[in-house]
Amino acid sequence: MDQTNNITQQFMAMGIDPDFISMAGGLPAAEFYPTAAIAEASEKALARWGAGALEYGPIEGFAPLRRHIAERIGRESGRTFTIDNVLLTVGAMQGLDLIGKVLIDSGDRIVAQFPTYVGALDAWRPRLPAYEALDWSPEGSTSVEALKATKFIYTVPNYSNPTGALVPTTARQALLEKALEAGTWLVEDDPYLPLQYDGPAGPSILALQGRMEPEGPYQGPVIYLGTLSKSIVPGLRVGWVIAAPEMIQALTLAKQSSDIASSMLTHAVALELLEAGREEAHVPSIVGHYRQRRDALCRAAEAELGEWFEWETPPGGMFVWMRKRHPAIDTDALYRFALEEKIAFVPGSVFDPAAQLRSAMRVNFTRNAPAVLEEGAARLAKATKRYLKSNY
Structure with a gap:
């Protein structure tokens, strides 16, 4: 519970920093609101x-x-x-x-x-x-x-x-x-x-x-x-x-x-x-945009993070679930390094009632434009390199 509450507070603080990229929240893209x-x-x-x-x-x-x-x-x-x-x-x-x-x-x-x-x-x-x-x-x-x-x-x-x-x-x-x-x-x-x-x-x-x-x-x-x-x-x-x-x-x-x-x-x-019929008219538009963003994130992640994580391209929804390839990765610990690089994801422990799932992370793609997602993947890669270096 402490981990969840702490992350929630950090998400709120991120909103006031224009240089921060959050791929953490499950948020739609505000620019497409009808x-x-x-x-x-x-x-x-x-x-x-x-x-x-x-x-x-x-x-x-x-x-x-x-x-x-x-x-x-x-x-x-x-x-x-x-x-x-x-x-x-x-x-x-x-x-x-x-x-x-x-x-x-x-x-x-x-x-x-x-x-x-x-x-x-x-x-x-x-x-x-x-x-x-x-x-x-x-x-x-x-x-x-x-x-x-x-x-x-x-x-x-x-x-x-x-x-x-x-x-x-x-x-x-x-x-x-x-x-x-x-x-x-x-x-x-x-x-x-x-x-x-x-x-x-x-x-x-x-x-x-x-x-x-x-x-x-x-x-x-x-x-x-x-x-x-x-x-x-x-x-x-x-x-x-x-x-x-x-x-x-x-x-x-x-x-x-x-x-x-x-x-x-x-x-x-x-x-x-x-x-x-506004819902029927709106959904195809946002689905098209979100599909592009999903694909942009997965391409960037393959180039930047594929050495350390694996995932499936989701057929729908808002998230990519990235699981560690590298045995030394603990996503709770990685999260702190990510914040220092001004990038955020959600560690897997938040989705575990026992808070023990530390081998995966949730990354959102709907909120940010493709270029921002690409920069976010690069920042995550930098954070991962620094984190792994600190363990050796």
Whole structure:
């Protein structure tokens, strides 16, 4: 926890130094935000809803937007979802926090995709859960019997944070079948779905499970989280949880103690953007730019860092997960040398509940232009050379 908090404080300090290059944060590129479309949507939302858009909103969120999201998820999954299956949240992160409040008691076991999204670890850390790494293979260590003793499974199957990995449909189906047999909840966090660079992601676990149910409002054990932060802008803070009505009711009760009301204005603006097709128009543009940035980073890393690290080019998302080739590298220790070269990444230990993963680092490519990424790779190489020299 101390490592995570210290790095977060350093990230904030970096923002005031114009010479610093951060490839640490999971941030979209601000220069591509659809500012004009948002201004237009804001004007239309106020004209359409008037003072009602400025009131305290219901805890569950703006009903027309909840209905729109239910219909959208229904189209994507091929089954019926209703407004009772939808809770609007302040980004997907609030959904993770609420899940912790509803499901986790001290000592409860969570089977989580490893390495694990640091936001989930932060959200659940105060509730003192225990973690077990998720084994995706059909005959792996994550057995049905093990899942029976688990409060829930947590996974980011599409372009995982931090690894950028895309989980095959067969592995999703196998995990789902285990979860159903064990009778455990399965939390599917899906913020990166729009950022597909090398082909489609495949069906969500929610869709796979929903198709197995009888027709009617969704009643299954998958708790699905989505957001507009990556596909439009993070500043709207619009996310959602899709789940069985009883779970939505429990999460809503937990949300009441967090914020007591939703933002009618941002929900109304989001609805205008979605109904006008602004998301569909915007995503192809940013995907094109981000693909170029991903490729630029990987090329530069091959030239500058290939001697010491290895990685796969991620098919989507925002990150490259670099693993050490050189046995002497400890990415926690390397991080300090990187800061001296005015370059930042996120050490692997941040994504480990036990803070022991010190052989890898997460590098973001969406925030910076190709030339900046190239300079960042060169600075990382310089930091790595200095670090290794200091060990001999």
